[in-house]
Amino acid sequence: MADPSTYRPSPGTIPDAPGVYKFRDPSGRVIYVGKAKSLRSRLNSYFADLTLLHPRTRQMVTTAGSVEWTVVATEVEALQLEYNWIKEFDPRFNVRYRDDKSYPVLAVTLHEEYPRLHVYRGPRRKGVRYFGPYAHAWAIRETLDLLLRVFPARTCSKGVFKRHGQIGRPCLLGYIGKCSAPCVGRVSADEHRDIVDDFCDFLAGHTDKMMRRLDKEMHAASADLEFERAARLRDDLAALRRAMEKQAVVLGDGTDADVVAFAHDDLEAAVQVFHVRGGRVRGQRGWVVDKTEEMDEAGLVDQFVSQFYGSQVDLAEEGDASPVPRELLVPALPDDSAAVTAWLTRMRGSRVQLRVPQRGDKRALMDTVERNAKEAFTQHKLRRAGDLTARSAALQELQDALGLDTAPLRIECIDISHIQGSDVVASLVVFEDGLPRKSEYRRFAVKEAATEGDVASIAEVVRRRFYRYLSETRENEANPGIDPETGRPKKFAYAPNLLVVDGAGPQANAAADVLAELGVSDVAVIGLAKRLEEVWLPADPEPTILSRTSEGLYLLQRVRDEAHRFAIAYHRGKRSKRMTTSALDDIPGLGQNRKSALLKHFGSLKRLRQASVDDISGVPGIGAHTAALVHSALAQEAPKEGRSER
Numbered sequence: 001m002a003d004p005s006t007y008r009p010s011p012g013t014i015p016d017a018p019g020v021y022k023f024r025d026p027s028g029r030v031i032y033v034g035k036a037k038s039l040r041s042r043l044n045s046y047f048a049d050l051t052l053l054h055p056r057t058r059q060m061v062t063t064a065g066s067v068e069w070t071v072v073a074t075e076v077e078a079l080q081l082e083y084n085w086i087k088e089f090d091p092r093f094n095v096r097y098r099d100d101k102s103y104p105v106l107a108v109t110l111h112e113e114y115p116r117l118h119v120y121r122g123p124r125r126k127g128v129r130y131f132g133p134y135a136h137a138w139a140i141r142e143t144l145d146l147l148l149r150v151f152p153a154r155t156c157s158k159g160v161f162k163r164h165g166q167i168g169r170p171c172l173l174g175y176i177g178k179c180s181a182p183c184v185g186r187v188s189a190d191e192h193r194d195i196v197d198d199f200c201d202f203l204a205g206h207t208d209k210m211m212r213r214l215d216k217e218m219h220a221a222s223a224d225l226e227f228e229r230a231a232r233l234r235d236d237l238a239a240l241r242r243a244m245e246k247q248a249v250v251l252g253d254g255t256d257a258d259v260v261a262f263a264h265d266d267l268e269a270a271v272q273v274f275h276v277r278g279g280r281v282r283g284q285r286g287w288v289v290d291k292t293e294e295m296d297e298a299g300l301v302d303q304f305v306s307q308f309y310g311s312q313v314d315l316a317e318e319g320d321a322s323p324v325p326r327e328l329l330v331p332a333l334p335d336d337s338a339a340v341t342a343w344l345t346r347m348r349g350s351r352v353q354l355r356v357p358q359r360g361d362k363r364a365l366m367d368t369v370e371r372n373a374k375e376a377f378t379q380h381k382l383r384r385a386g387d388l389t390a391r392s393a394a395l396q397e398l399q400d401a402l403g404l405d406t407a408p409l410r411i412e413c414i415d416i417s418h419i420q421g422s423d424v425v426a427s428l429v430v431f432e433d434g435l436p437r438k439s440e441y442r443r444f445a446v447k448e449a450a451t452e453g454d455v456a457s458i459a460e461v462v463r464r465r466f467y468r469y470l471s472e473t474r475e476n477e478a479n480p481g482i483d484p485e486t487g488r489p490k491k492f493a494y495a496p497n498l499l500v501v502d503g504a505g506p507q508a509n510a511a512a513d514v515l516a517e518l519g520v521s522d523v524a525v526i527g528l529a530k531r532l533e534e535v536w537l538p539a540d541p542e543p544t545i546l547s548r549t550s551e552g553l554y555l556l557q558r559v560r561d562e563a564h565r566f567a568i569a570y571h572r573g574k575r576s577k578r579m580t581t582s583a584l585d586d587i588p589g590l591g592q593n594r595k596s597a598l599l600k601h602f603g604s605l606k607r608l609r610q611a612s613v614d615d616i617s618g619v620p621g622i623g624a625h626t627a628a629l630v631h632s633a634l635a636q637e638a639p640k641e642g643r644s645e646r
Contacts, residue, residue: 004061008047014040019071020081022089026065030089032292035082037336039069054294055267055532055548060093075339076346083310095289097271097308105283106131106140108200113189114182115196117144117155124311131203131283148178150214150236151199153192155179202240204277211240255279255362257327261369262300263377265557266533267291267548269300270377272369273308275325286373288380290548302334305344305354313347324348329357329366381558390551391434397552398498401544402537404524408498409433413559414465414511415502416446416457417567424449426461427567430496431559442491443570458501459510466518468492495523500559504529504543505536512538528560587633589626597621598630609634 019039023032036042046053046061053061072078086094107120111127119140124130144155154161156171156179164171165183174181182192202210218233259274269291275283295303305328312323324347334340337354344352357363395407402408411431418424430440444464449456469492499515501507508527515523527536533553534543546553601619602608608616608630617627 004047004050004064007064007066009043009067014043014069015071016040017071018073018075018078019069020078020085021067021069022085022091023060023064023093024066024068025063030085030091031064032060032091032093033082033085033089035075035078037075039071043067043069051532054291055545056093056290057293059548060292063093075336076342079306079336079339079343083306086307087310087314093292095292095303095307097287097289097304097311104140106144106203108196110196114154114161114192116157116161117148117153117196117199119144129200131200145178146239147199147202148173149239151195151202152178152180153196153199154182156183203282211237214240255327256325257329257362258325259329259362259365259369260301260304261331261366261373262297263370263373264291264297264300266294266530268377268380270373270380271300271304272373272376274365274369274372276365277325284372286376288377297332298334301330301332302336302340305330305334305340309344309347322348324352326350327353327355329355329362331366331370332356381554391555394434394551394555397546397550398555401535401546401550401552402498402524402526404497406497408496408524410494410496411498411500411555411559412465412496413500413502413563414458414461415560415563415567416454416461417564417571418446419571423571424457425567425571426457427563427570428461428465429559429563429566431555431562434555436562441566443566454503455506455510458503458507459514462499462501462511462514463518465492466495466515466520466523469495470518470520495520497524499523499525500556500563501525501527502530502560502563503527503536504534505538505540508536508538528556530560533557587626587629590630594621594626605634 016038018035018037020033020035021039021043022030025031034042046057046067050058050062070081072081086096090096104119104121107118108129108131109116109118109127110129120128120130148155152173155173156164160171161183164174168184170179170181170184170186173179174184174186180187180192180195182189187195198210214233214237218230218237221227221230221233255276256278257276259276261272263270267290268288270286270288272286273284274281275285291300292303293299309324324344326348328344333354333356341352341354344354357366395409398404399407409432413429413431414426416424416426424446426444426446428442428444430437432440442465444461446457446460449460472491472493499511501511504527506527508525511527512525515521515525525538528534529536529543532543533546533548535546535556536543546556597619598608598616599605602611611631613624613627613631616622616630617624619627622630
């Protein structure tokens, strides 16, 4: 592992100007390319304390052997140069938004003499026009089957095309009118290309012109008493309408836009894009990529736009519609949004708008794309967690990395949740064989240590959990942990192989000290720090770093995230309940039963506040005197609440 200080540029030699920089490994290969408004500020950040860097950034700077930069005049030039260098050098630490092979597309091989329509998965190629991607291959075939009666273009492979040309007979599609049979010369190459061009225009969204033309031809044929041709044109129109119905109208104003959304954690990000053309969703695609550096949604937008649209423009053929839409809807604007907009405008050849939708149909569509991104991210994580081989590998990796005697078949995790020390609660979640066991989850309201911070709270929860464990196992020595009356395991009957606490060294030390105090020696303890995903062992001054692609780290993240979710849910419920009843707490003579009766009768504190004394006294168990006290207390509290809301 290289020391970044050995190749750090001398202080003051880095210009304070916009530019693009390259990190090279000791053999001279470019491993990372980036851009910056200020080269000096950005490059100095890479040579800070290694423990403060993002895990992938830390790996990059310790792999590199040198850094160099190029100064440019504007941020737009920096954006273009960054994209060109990433395309030229293909650096290993840069994210490339290559097309996801899991999404099928409809491909049109325009570079061939007789273009072919077919379902395709894989990287984009020059000379081929793509429509989609679609959610399923059968959706493409269904659409293609509808359109072939109107646009009878070739769909067969080169081998089939050549064979039927040799035998002089078309295939079945040629006989039933769903192929113009260029293989046997029924149409010339130019006539076949006209059919393909009309097909591409229709899928590109130029539907109205095509429908009007067919409608006009149908009425003309009917007027000329060519009823068979008119009926055929009528059926063609119906097929086109059915094909159009398969593309949902999401924006009624004929919007031409791409809608982009993200779901991400500290290490990875899921990206989803909906392509809307003419107000209809024409395609959807998605990726899950590594995060190169610590970045928020604005940084993800900046990275995605430059890489994705640059590659799409490179692959577009002359005369094709621009892959850059008129409008790009994103969850957050990048810091250099003006430069990004100017770059996109130059690539499109006309004005492009980059904005965050705030309300209306476009905001609703953005919410839909965000849900898709979150679902894709969840499925990505569950795909690894749900695989038996991956789970076994994860448990084995944890055993090796943490020096455990056996694989941690039972893992428990504790997380603390509060807001500035109020309503302090904790969660305990259980994973067995790498899967959550929700019936074993437990919740704690932190009592003695609520005002002393997270470390003391962790210690209290660990003490309470393992005190119960020791008590329950000692009560029935013949069959420890089993309730003699019911024959079922008690709540805390089983100890974990591995106890994970949310936090770093201090939290891990506090948990280990409590276990030692209670005499529990067969439970391993670690702390998992959120930001850098470092694993801390008790009394160890340095963290243990697991590979970011490690199945073991994935499992620990899932356990920690589940504990965090469970703690947040408990905290929100408790806080909501406290805030609901706090206005009634100080009223003399009003106990919990009466408070519950009032809230149940009126439905909410807001309606209770609007009620008169007579309305309140009508609640069973509430007398006139108590009703007057309630009405007076709520009337005095209302102005104070109004000020806080403003």
